[in-house]
C-alpha cells in the first residue's frame with residue numbers, strides 16, 4: 001500500500017561518493033534533501049581500493065574541495081598514508097594520493113551527513129522514479145513511500161541489476177554482499193542502458209602476510225593536505241606502511257591453467273570492463289611477456305587486520321585465487337578475508353545528459369557517478385557535486401554551473417562523458433586534459449574557489465583566505481620583477497652552490513628564478529625584504545615563474561577554445577538543412593545535439609570539414625540568407 005511520505009526539494013538515490021557530494025551540495029544550498037541508500041552503514045563505502053587520489057584523480061579531489069565539496073576534507077580526516085606522486089616530473093602531473101582507513105572514511109562522512117541541516121539519509125530502496133510530461137515529480141520506495149520531489153539525482157553506482165561473479169559462483173547481489181537494486185527501471189523512462197563490469201581483488205588477513213619478505217612503501221614526510229582549508233600541521237599524524245611484492249611465473253601458470261574458469265574468459269561476463277584497471281587474468285594474457293607484475297599490500301585501516309591486494313583483481317574461482325596468492329612471495333600462508341570478484345551492473349549512456357548532468361529528455365532528473373559510465377571514487381564525487389549544485393540551481397531557476405575543459409578536470413570528465421560517451425568504464429587520466437599545465441592540482445583553488453563562493457558553497461572565511469592567498473602570490477610575483485640582483489660575491493656563491501651559471505650582469509630575481517635548478521628560498525640571504533609566505537604560496541610563485549612561457553602559450557589555446565565554445569548552435573537546428581554535411585556527421589549531430597561549435601568539433605565522427613560547413617551555415621543563418629537550403 002503506497003503512502004505520501006513527504007514533499008521535498010531533492011531526492012538523491014545513493015549514498016556512495018556521488019550521492020554524498022550531491023546530497024551535501026543540495027542541503028548546503030538550502031534545499032530540503034533526502035539521500036536514499038540500500039544500507040546506511042555503507043555511506044561513502046570504498047568497495048575497491050582503499051585510497052583516494054592518484055594521477056589526475058588527485059586533481060579531481062582538489063577541484064571538489066575548491067568548489068566547496070567534502071571528499072578532500074574527509075580524506076584528510078581518514079588518511080593513513082599520504083604521498084605526492086610524480087614529483088620527479090613536471091607540476092602538471094604532480095598528484096596527491098592517500099591511503100584511507102575505510103571504516104574511518106565512512107564514519108567521518110556519515111558524521112558530516114547526519115549533522116548537515118536540511119539533509120536526511122534513509123535506508124530505503126528506490127523502486128521507481130516518477131515522471132509526468134517529461135518532468136520528474138518524485139520517487140517511490142520498497143516500503144511503499146512516495147516522496148514528491150522537484151528534482152531527483154540518480155547516483156546508484158554499481159547496484160542496478162548487479163550480479164557478482166567468482167568463477168562458477170554467480171549471485172544477483174551488489175558489492176560486498178549487499179543487496180542489488182533489481183526493481184528500479186531506467187529503461188521505462190526511455191533511458192538507454194549499458195552493461196559494464198568492474199572487479200576487485202581479495203582482501204587477506206594481515207596476520208598471515210609475511211611483510212619481512214616484501215619491500216616497505218612509506219608515505220611522504222612533508223605531506224600536503226587534499227583540502228585547501230587544512231594545513232599540514234592540521235592533519236599530520238603517524239603514517240602506516242604498505243608493502244610491495246611481485247607475481248612470478250608460477251602465479252602466471254596457475255592463472256593460465258584456469259583461464260577457462262574465469263567468467264571473463266569463459267564468456268559468462270557480458271559487461272564491458274575498465275581497460276585501465278585490468279584484472280590479473282587480463283594482465284597475464286595481455287602482457288604475456290612480462291615476467292612479473294607488481295602487487296601492493298595495502299592495510300584497509302588501523303582497526304582491522306584486512307589488507308587489500310592491489311594489482312590482483314580477479315573473478316577466478318576462490319580455490320584458484322588462494323593458490324595464485326599463495327604462490328606470491330610473502331603470501332605463502334595467506335588466508336582470505338574476502339574473495340576477489342567481478343561485478344556487472346547497468347549504467348546509462350551519458351550522451352543523454354547535458355553538461356549540467358541533467359537528462360536531456362526528463363526535466364529535473366540528474367545523474368552522477370558510476371551510473372554515468374565512469375569508474376572511480378573521485379570521478380563519482382566530482383559528478384555528484386556538479387549534479388547536486390545544478391539540481392539546486394534549477395529549483396531556484398538559476399543558470400547551471402558548467403565547468404569547461406579549460407577550467408578543470410571536472411570539465412574534462414563531464415564533457416568527455418556527455419560529448420564523446422564511453423564504451424568502457426571511464427577513468428580520468430592527465431592525458432585526457434589538453435590544458436593540463438593550467439589544470440594543476442596545486443592551483444585548483446585559483447581556478448574554482450570563486451565559482452564555489454558565488455554559488456554559495458564556499459564559506460566567507462574560506463573565500464577570504466583564498467583572496468588573501470591569491471593577493472600574496474600576485475603581489476610577490478610583481479615584487480620579484482623589481483628585485484634586482486647584481487653580480488655580488490654572495491649571489492655568485494649561491495649560484496655556485498646550485499651548479500648554476502654565474503651572472504655576467506644584473507638580473508631581476510623574477511628572471512633568475514626561471515632557472516630550473518634555482519629555488520625561491522635559495523636567495524633568502526639577498527632577498528631580505530621578502531614577505532612571510534607559506535610553502536604552498538612559494539610553490540605557486542615558482543611554478544608561475546618557471547613555466548611562464550608554456551602557461552602563456554596554453555592560455556592562447558584556451559582563448560581559441562573558448563571562442564568556439566561561445567559559438568552556440570540553435571537547439572532546434574535541422575542538420576538536414578546543412579548543405580554537404582556528411583551523413584555520419586548529420587546522424588551524430590542529430591543524436592547528440594551539441595550546444596556549441598566547440599562541442600560539435602569534439603564529437604567522434606564529426607570532421608573539421610563538417611565543422612566548417614556548420615560554421616558557414618550558422619553565419620548565413622545569422623545573416624538571414626537561406627539559399628543553402630534551396631541549393632540542396
Ligand SMILES: Cc1cc2nc3c(=O)[nH]c(=O)nc-3n(C[C@H](O)[C@H](O)[C@H](O)COP(=O)(O)OP(=O)(O)OC[C@H]3O[C@@H](n4cnc5c(N)ncnc54)[C@H](O)[C@@H]3O)c2cc1C
Nearest residue numbers: 014015016017018037038048126157158181369370376380
Ligand atoms: C567490485 C568493485 C570494484 C571496483 N573497482 C574499481 C577500480 O578498480 N577502480 C576504480 O576506479 N573504481 C572501482 N570501483 C568503482 C568505485 O567503487 C566506484 O566508482 C564508486 O564507488 C562509485 O561511486 P558512486 O557514488 O557512483 O556509486 P557507489 O559507491 O556504488 O554507491 C551507490 C549507492 O547507491 C545506492 N543505491 C543504488 N541503487 C539504489 C536504489 N534503487 N535505492 C536506494 N539506494 C540505491 C547504494 O546503496 C549506494 O549507497 C569498483 C567498484 C566495485 C563495486
